[in-house]
Amino acid sequence: MRARTVSSWLSRAFLLIVAGLKFGKLFGTVGTMLISIGAYALVFGWRYAVGIVAMLFFHEMGHYIAARQRGLRVGLPMFIPFAFAWVKLEDTPHDAETDAYIALAGPMLGTVAAIGAYFLAREHGMSWLMAVAYTGFFINLVNMIPLPPLDGGRITSVLSPRIWLLGVPIIGALMFFHFSMILLLVAILALPHVWTALQFNKDDVANAQYYAVSPRVRWEYGLLYVGLIAFLAYMTNEVDQQLDGIGRHHVEQPDSDTV
Helix, strand or coil: CHHHHHHHHHHHHHHHHHHCHHHCHHHHHHHHHHHHHHHHHHHHCHHHHHHHHHHHHHHHHHHHHHHHHCCCCECCCEEECCCEEECCECCCCCCHHHHHHHHHHHHHHHHHHHHHHHHHHHHHCCHHHHHHHHHHHHHHHHCCCCCCCCHHHHHHCCCCHHHHHHHHHHHHHHHHHCCCHHHHHHHHHHHHHHHHHHHCCCCCHHHHHHCCCCHHHHHHHHHHHHHHHHHHHHHHHHHHHHHHHHCHHHHHCCCCCCC
């Protein structure tokens, strides 16, 4: 009965979105958020659905704010349920440092949002919110894999595109142990970047200009990158253990009023 109610709500939301496209980009963002919440609610319940979409929203807004800070035109976040969210850069970053800055801002703000959810969950004993925090940490951790189109690939480009080759076995291992269509899509989109890394010549004039950054900048981004990965890995494992203690079945169905 509840599933039919949510399905009906989702259908109405979709029709409203289609009818309201004339209101522009903001409506597209809100509309795709509502569709995603409805889709997640069918499987996980409405509270977790709102939480996970909020985690994705904060992550993408990190990219959005950073791009605007660097003077680039950028679209508002858009969402695809059970897939991903994104912001579209309407201007191309003119150097690797700018691209890395925009890429790093997403996981940074996303991590802050996950930390907030974690402490709220502990303070008020909300198991569903602890699950949201886990998802937030995990999503940002996966995004740090050093291979485009993931954020980690764009961050490590400021060090050297050859680092992208380290991401290949990581993606391969994830697909072997936890295969998903999203990982397969990431792997396909990564293929041109792998080829670029294999052919990379730092002495090429275009490459020398685009990747020209000082050693200090490389150290700063390198330390931030490694430090954020270490923190996200720790928190992902820590929250995972806490969820095991709570009981995952209880997390997914907190109480009888969950959709």
